[in-house]
Amino acid sequence: MITNRLTGQFFGEAMSSKGELTKQKVLKTARELFYLNGYNNTSIEDILKTSKIKKGNLYFHFSSKEKLGYAVLESYLIEEAQLLDRIFAAPGSPMERVYRLFDSSRKHLREQGCRGGCPIGNFALEMSDIHNGFRKKINRVFDAWCDRLEKLLREAKRAGELPPSINPKALANMMVAVWEGGVMLVKTRKDPRIMGDCIKSLRGIVEAYRA
Amino acid sequence: MITNRLTGQFFGEAMSSKGELTKQKVLKTARELFYLNGYNNTSIEDILKTSKIKKGNLYFHFSSKEKLGYAVLESYLIEEAQLLDRIFAAPGSPMERVYRLFDSSRKHLREQGCRGGCPIGNFALEMSDIHNGFRKKINRVFDAWCDRLEKLLREAKRAGELPPSINPKALANMMVAVWEGGVMLVKTRKDPRIMGDCIKSLRGIVEAYRA
C-alpha cells in the first residue's frame, strides 16, 4: 500500500563502502524515475543524469537495466515487510488498524500531489504481460499485502466487526483492489478526495451491517 | 469496464473507402498492441509488422504516434458509450444490473486468459503523469463509467437496496476502483477467480445490510 516513500532505513547510510553508497544512489534514483515515468519510459541516460553517476559506474553495479529493475522491485519487497509490521503492530481493533493503514497511505497520496500513484500497481499493469520475472516479484508484494489483511480480517470477523458470511481472504483481495483502483482514479483525476470516497464507502457498507 | 473487445461496429466495414479501411486496420492493430504491451513498449514498427501496412501509409493516415494514441483513446470513448447504454438498458433491479455488468466483464477477463486487463486502466497508470492530453481523455471514460453507475446506485438506494447513509457518487467511485484494482490483481496473479472474490465480497457486504 505504499506510495513510494523513500526512507533512509533501507538505503542504509551507516557502515557502507563508497561503492555501496553509489549503488544505493542508483537504486534510489531508478526507483523514483520508474515510479514517476514508468519502466519503459525511463532510459539509462535519464537515471545517469538525475543521479549524476556515469554509465560505466552504473553498469559496474548493475549488469543490465533489467537487473536494476529486479533490484528496485526487491527493495519494495523488503520495505513493505517492514511497513506492514509497523502498521499492523499498532494498537486498536482489527478494523481500526485496517482503516489506519488506508488513511496513512491516503495522506501520502495527497502530499505527493496525486502524482505517481502506487509503484507496485504501476509496475503491475505496465510489465505483467511482458516480463514474467517482474510479474512474479510484483505478486510477492501483493501476496504480502493480502496475507496480512486477511489475518486482520479474520480477527475482525471473530470480533464481530464483519458479517459471519464474509470470506476474509476474498475481502482482503477486494480491499487491495479498492486501494489500487482508488490510486488509479486519484492519479488520473488528480483529486485526492476520491480515495476518501472509496474508503468512506467501504466503511459505510461494512458499518451499515453492524447498525 | 471494457476489456478491449474489438467489435466490427466501430470499425464500420460498410460504405468505406479503401483508405478508410486501411486507417481502421491501423487503429485496430495499434489498439491491440497498446493494450497488450503498453504504449511506450509498442513501436511504430510493431504496428506495421502486425497490420502489414507500410510506414508511409501509416503516416499518411496518422500524422504521428501521439495522434494514433489519441485516436485509440477516442475509439474507447465511443465504444464505451454504446456498451454502457446496452448494459444499463437491460431489465432487472438496479443492483442486478450493476452486478450483471461486472459479471459480463469478468467472463471476458477469463476468456482473455487473464492477459491485458483493462486498456483504460493500463493507459491511466502508464501515461497519466507523462501525457496530460491522454490523461484528460482517459478521465472522460472514467467519468462515463462513474456517472452511469452513480445513476443506477441512486435508483438502488431509492429501492432500499442500499443503506440510506450511502453516498451513491462515492460508492460508484469505489466500485470502479474495485473493478480496476481487481483487473490488476487478475492480470498479475493470472487467476480469474480473484475478480469473482472481489465481486462476491462486494455483494456479500451490500447484502448483509439487507439481511
Next chain:
DNA sequence: TCATCATCATACCGGTCGGTCTGAAACCTG
C-alpha cells in the same frame, strides 16, 4: 611502498526509434 582490487569514466558500438521525403500506383471525374 607496491600490487591488487574496487570503483569510476568515457568513447564507441550496432540496433532501434519516430518521422520525412520522394516517387509510384490506384482511383476518380470531367
Next chain:
DNA sequence: CAGGTTTCAGACCGACCGGTATGATGATGA
C-alpha cells in the same frame, strides 16, 4: 483518355537506445 487526387511504398534521416571495451583513479592490505 488524361489530369488531379488519394493512397501507398520504401529509402533514408538524426537521435536515442542499452550495452561494451578499455583505461584511469582511488582504496586497501601485505
